[in-house]
Amino acid sequence: MALAGGGVTGGIAPAGGGVLRVLRAGALSTVQDQGRPGWAHLGVPRSGALDPAALRLANRLVGNPETAAGLEVTVTGCALRLSRAGTVAITGADADVRVGDRPGDVGRPLAVPAGAVVSLGPPRAGLRNWLAVAGGIAVAPVLGSRSTDTLSGLGPPPLRDGDSLPLGDPTGDPAPVDFTIGPPAPTELRLRLRPGPRDDWFTPAALGLLLGTAYTVSAVGDRVGARLIGAALPRAVAGELPSEGVVLGAVQVPADGQPLIFLADHPTTGGYPVVGVVDDVTGLAQARPGTTVRFHGPQR
Incomplete structure (x- = not known):
């Protein structure tokens, strides 16, 4: 079968x-x-x-x-x-x-x-x-x-x-190494955020909260996205946003104001505003619930 x-x-x-x-x-x-x-x-x-x-x-x-x-x-x-x-x-x-x-x-x-x-x-x-x-x-x-x-x-x-x-047929010999050391699992992640495309849908205070306060990884998460818990991001525009394209690392903000970072199995469109995009989400692959996440802007 x-x-x-x-x-x-x-x-x-x-x-x-x-x-x-x-x-x-x-x-x-x-x-x-x-x-x-x-x-x-x-x-x-x-x-x-x-x-x-x-x-x-x-x-x-x-x-x-x-x-x-x-x-x-x-x-x-x-x-x-x-x-x-x-x-x-x-x-x-x-x-x-x-x-x-x-x-x-x-x-x-x-x-x-x-x-x-x-x-x-x-x-x-x-x-x-x-x-x-x-x-x-x-x-x-x-x-x-x-x-x-x-x-x-x-x-x-x-x-x-x-x-x-x-299984396929082997094509090469095993590597002649004794041991490789991977990076340790993070206790705190610093993620570089590029604002937009819908940061104008949030109040000026919202971006300050996102970049200036700590969030934690929620227990509700999977290969689609990592949900965060922390300061809710207040909206400046209360209307509905038509579905538009989203990418890997997009930080979407649902109605509860809590950020969600899209990972490898993310949808290609979404109807909630994206406040910014994270350059590299690899660290989230090992981020257990409760891991601290801090965002910083592209200039740092």
Whole structure:
């Protein structure tokens, strides 16, 4: 039985390739690559890994092209079984890793015997890990990408216990490194904000509040957006705004005045005013609820 986007169930390997069997999917594990840019005019967001550099590193560690598809694993870890011998690498948050009975490490290539189970525990800090397998996850691409888009449903669905994913053929050797060190999970994020296009829909005090007070990451958030809690931003214009295009990093302000920062699976249009756009949202990939967020203007 085929999964949407090309995954297979029942442990059936594609001809000539191996299979990655999902024993425990965890809270949210998805197939991701570097996304599908260039389709926003058709209502399709980029999607892709929330930390593209972390997935690129995992791919380099196992000898894959940087564009290969891997897994993005959220909050609770996962457990996977490889049908063939191969190499895996996990990047992102610090967490316990085991290959069969052996302990492993985040940030290094790990040799995995055929049939061995790779177990990834919950992050000690942060939220997410990225896992690459030599050969890459070989689900069928949709609009040039194998990424799961949790908003539109494009690509393979989020993983479930018992799913199996086809693997491609390895194309390179694992990287000759002992260990790589990723950035620590943030306790406070400083995000550079470029005001507009609808900052004129807010009072002058609103921008001062946004740039001068601290916000915290809400527990209500996902790959679509990070909701913030803090000073409500008062509106200068009380009317309705027709839907217009939004981009990655757009800070939209719903009726409650609390900012929402759009992430990889954001919609391509929205009807609430966008007060500004954040240059780089990568840090939000590891921002747990309660993490402090401070905005600053482009001049600093």
